[in-house]
Amino acid sequence: MKKHNFNAGPAILPDYTIEKSIEAIKDLNGSGLSLLTISHRSKDFDAIMDGAVAATKRLLDIPEGYSVIFLGGGASTQFYTIPYNFLGTKAAYLDTGTWALGGIKEAKLYGEVEVVASSKDKNYSYIPKGYKIPTDVDYFEICCNNTIEGTEIREDWDVSVPFIADMSSDIFSRPVDVSKYSLIFAGAQKNFAPAGVTMVIIKDAFLEKVVRPVPTMADYRVHVSKNSMFNTPPVFPIFAALKTMEWIEMSGGVKEMEKRAIDRSEKVYAELERNKFFVPTVEDPADRSRMNITFLLKPEYAELETAFLDLAKARGLVGIKGHRSVGGFRASCYNALPMESVDALVATLQEFEKSN
Amino acid sequence: MKKHNFNAGPAILPDYTIEKSIEAIKDLNGSGLSLLTISHRSKDFDAIMDGAVAATKRLLDIPEGYSVIFLGGGASTQFYTIPYNFLGTKAAYLDTGTWALGGIKEAKLYGEVEVVASSKDKNYSYIPKGYKIPTDVDYFEICCNNTIEGTEIREDWDVSVPFIADMSSDIFSRPVDVSKYSLIFAGAQKNFAPAGVTMVIIKDAFLEKVVRPVPTMADYRVHVSKNSMFNTPPVFPIFAALKTMEWIEMSGGVKEMEKRAIDRSEKVYAELERNKFFVPTVEDPADRSRMNITFLLKPEYAELETAFLDLAKARGLVGIKGHRSVGGFRASCYNALPMESVDALVATLQEFEKSN
Known part of the structure; x- marks a missing residue:
């Protein structure tokens, strides 16, 4: 896989x-x-x-x-x-x-x-x-x-x-x-x-x-x-x-890296805002990291945390668990991350929404 | 080569x-x-x-x-x-x-x-x-x-x-x-x-x-x-x-590493003592490093330094030049160095002696 x-x-x-x-x-x-x-x-x-x-x-x-x-x-x-x-x-x-x-x-x-x-x-x-x-x-x-x-x-x-x-x-x-x-x-x-x-x-x-x-x-x-x-x-x-x-x-240099970072992060944040199960931890879009996208299950779905981590694992998403000091989830999207991986993450977020 | x-x-x-x-x-x-x-x-x-x-x-x-x-x-x-x-x-x-x-x-x-x-x-x-x-x-x-x-x-x-x-x-x-x-x-x-x-x-x-x-x-x-x-x-x-x-x-563990280090270094020091062109920089055998064998051309042959380095290079010996702060030559013989390389060094020292 x-x-x-x-x-x-x-x-x-x-x-x-x-x-x-x-x-x-x-x-x-x-x-x-x-x-x-x-x-x-x-x-x-x-x-x-x-x-x-x-x-x-x-x-x-x-x-x-x-x-x-x-x-x-x-x-x-x-x-x-x-x-x-x-x-x-x-x-x-x-x-x-x-x-x-x-x-x-x-x-x-x-x-x-x-x-x-x-x-x-x-x-x-x-x-x-x-x-x-x-x-x-x-x-x-x-x-x-x-x-x-x-x-x-x-x-x-x-x-x-x-x-x-x-x-x-x-x-x-x-x-x-x-x-x-x-x-x-x-x-x-x-x-x-x-x-x-x-x-x-x-x-x-x-x-x-x-x-x-x-x-x-x-x-x-x-x-x-x-x-x-x-x-x-x-x-x-x-x-x-x-x-x-x-x-x-x-x-294409750091200008192209910036464009890719914007494209990747906008796609993920848009899905997190649309998806009824998840919420980004950072409210103000201006303050949101393009590199480390941190998000949570909404409080009413908090008990599904393990279920989402299991699905992410099954779909080949590695490293989605949030830092041990804060919990939740984190998708780190550094320079080398291809859009294909972002699409896999978005698809998994959507699959989770449909199946729960 | x-x-x-x-x-x-x-x-x-x-x-x-x-x-x-x-x-x-x-x-x-x-x-x-x-x-x-x-x-x-x-x-x-x-x-x-x-x-x-x-x-x-x-x-x-x-x-x-x-x-x-x-x-x-x-x-x-x-x-x-x-x-x-x-x-x-x-x-x-x-x-x-x-x-x-x-x-x-x-x-x-x-x-x-x-x-x-x-x-x-x-x-x-x-x-x-x-x-x-x-x-x-x-x-x-x-x-x-x-x-x-x-x-x-x-x-x-x-x-x-x-x-x-x-x-x-x-x-x-x-x-x-x-x-x-x-x-x-x-x-x-x-x-x-x-x-x-x-x-x-x-x-x-x-x-x-x-x-x-x-x-x-x-x-x-x-x-x-x-x-x-x-x-x-x-x-x-x-x-x-x-x-x-x-x-x-x-x-075979560090005991075997020690045996190999002794074998390697004794062979090189023996050749340096025998060879009429070279001399180890450390006189007392008890103080000589098994890891880094430092040696010099005898003063009367000092002008042959570049000639020896050229020969060493031609024979595939890498890293034989002494540290820039002390000059001369150095053969570092760490754990992973095979006896084959020691033999190549000894052969080169002997070849140098014969051809000069």
């Missing part, structure tokens, strides 16, 4: 990435060696690393004065390396849920944290508006897409202090005006690579704002000056990232 | 690991999904993680009271997370070269560092002896195998303070008496997996010795309590690690 991969992360990758990975693991560029056993100081890997940096810069149209680095490990590490480097006295955060709170928690180890606004009052089902960002902070940090709660910020705001964004789960799903940010970070395992690498885009001038001595591996200046090669980088995930970026470019 | 992979890391892996990786990337266990796109919260991945932990415990005969965790990123991160967690006032280090110094440098950010001995006076070409380990330190840390300088410590010492060892480049190459250590760490890309994961074996009682608040991702207690699943772990490198451990077990 064909599987439809709605996993929230690690998540679906393009077939192109999978196929090129297999080829390179068998033999990289006819070298007689596997991608898994080459030196990170080899010319073959130089081309991969340089290629991944260049593709990122092309895809996001990154202006001069920014560096792109690929770091081992997950985005959660950035939650503390950012304040370790840049939080001297006070930082501002927007509380939009689990991953935003991840950053807020670590920042408190290094200085004062001002939470400018929170949507906790309604289970993080909206993006807070109408708050002021203080001007006496070292930076202001947000999480653009809230994987667990299903909300998303898709505008590149004008912020008068250094602006930092966690784009782990929506990177490459829309054009981004990178010039508005001092630092963007993105764990790979949602939209562009298998788990094990985090991409950081950093304004070079921001590197001068480091406020205290930091250990070498936590020091962005080191990784920038060494082109992500201070230590052995995660070779394979970076290769896979490059292949996904090639696929995005061949497919 | 058949390639002989003497890379220092990332390095050769068993064909078994490569083949199983390709199979799983195509389709994991008949799931219809690639290993690269499964959730780390899936049953399939639980089996991989649990399997890797269990295999580590079996292979190294780890006693009760120790935990095994797999962390994203490289071993260099441990250089600072160890003192961040455990260096309250003073720590002792043995200076055996580049990687030992990596730990020493970061420790100084967190407290006083006493370097108990150093072999810097002779370019780190021996393991220092006859020093005292202070008893008033939070821990004593060593790097067992010095990849760049070609020395190795193969005994599990009795140390009266918590004993920490970096076994990044010789893990699984010999039986280890884990009970002597409070913490062992090993980056994967030498002896057991592609780059992107670091294994940590930690004595549970040592976790109680954390001296200051540490960020969540740097907190060993968190990773132990969450079974390495606090955040998304590097799924693919952990899978590959498991496969290599399976291969080690099928091959």
Whole structure:
């Protein structure tokens, strides 16, 4: 049976990435060696690393004065390396849920944290508006897409202090005006690579704002000056990232990824609004994530949860269960998800309605 | 042409690991999904993680009271997370070269560092002896195998303070008496997996010795309590690690790996001592690494360096050039290196002698 991969992360990758990975693991560029056993100081890997940096810069149209680095490990590490480097006295955060709170928690180890606004009052089902960002902070940090709660910020705001964004789960799903940010970070395992690498885009001038001595591996200046090669980088995930970026470019770039994300999410949200059994957890369409569509059975049908999960499984839908911390359902629709899978989801929602 | 992979890391892996990786990337266990796109919260991945932990415990005969965790990123991160967690006032280090110094440098950010001995006076070409380990330190840390300088410590010492060892480049190459250590760490890309994961074996009682608040991702207690699943772990490198451990077990375990390492290294060192052109950089056989055999042309033949590298390349020997910081040559002979490759190296050394 064909599987439809709605996993929230690690998540679906393009077939192109999978196929090129297999080829390179068998033999990289006819070298007689596997991608898994080459030196990170080899010319073959130089081309991969340089290629991944260049593709990122092309895809996001990154202006001069920014560096792109690929770091081992997950985005959660950035939650503390950012304040370790840049939080001297006070930082501002927007509380939009689990991953935003991840950053807020670590920042408190290094200085004062001002939470400018929170949507906790309604289970993080909206993006807070109408708050002021203080001007006496070292930076202001947000999480653009809230994987667990299903909300998303898709505008590149004008912020008068250094602006930092966690784009782990929506990177490459829309054009981004990178010039508005001092630092963007993105764990790979949602939209562009298998788990094990985090991409950081950093304004070079921001590197001068480091406020205290930091250990070498936590020091962005080191990784920038060494082109992500201070230590052995995660070779394979970076290769896979490059292949996904090639696929995005061949497919029409991030503008096309945005169009596909709109098409996918509009189709699913429309069905959720029409279907008498289900309801999206996020009311305001402007706040709804295109990447992670969270939804519930209406309260009167709540006892059918297992029945729907069983049907979804029977129809080949993988990863539909909501995050264990919030329950309900979640359909993650990342860049590589084909419309065929969206249609399978909509058909399953309709089948469930008919049969109950 | 058949390639002989003497890379220092990332390095050769068993064909078994490569083949199983390709199979799983195509389709994991008949799931219809690639290993690269499964959730780390899936049953399939639980089996991989649990399997890797269990295999580590079996292979190294780890006693009760120790935990095994797999962390994203490289071993260099441990250089600072160890003192961040455990260096309250003073720590002792043995200076055996580049990687030992990596730990020493970061420790100084967190407290006083006493370097108990150093072999810097002779370019780190021996393991220092006859020093005292202070008893008033939070821990004593060593790097067992010095990849760049070609020395190795193969005994599990009795140390009266918590004993920490970096076994990044010789893990699984010999039986280890884990009970002597409070913490062992090993980056994967030498002896057991592609780059992107670091294994940590930690004595549970040592976790109680954390001296200051540490960020969540740097907190060993968190990773132990969450079974390495606090955040998304590097799924693919952990899978590959498991496969290599399976291969080690099928091959006869770490005792057999030790036998092979002795056989390989004795053959190469014997040829280096016999050959009139070359000399091992480490004089004392007891201090010579079995993993990284470093050697030089004798001073009178020094101008032949490029000629030898050219011949090595022509004979399919990959990665023979010494580390850029020390020059000369290096043959890294990790667990997966077949004797056939050692024979090819010896034949090339002999061919070079005859033709010059």
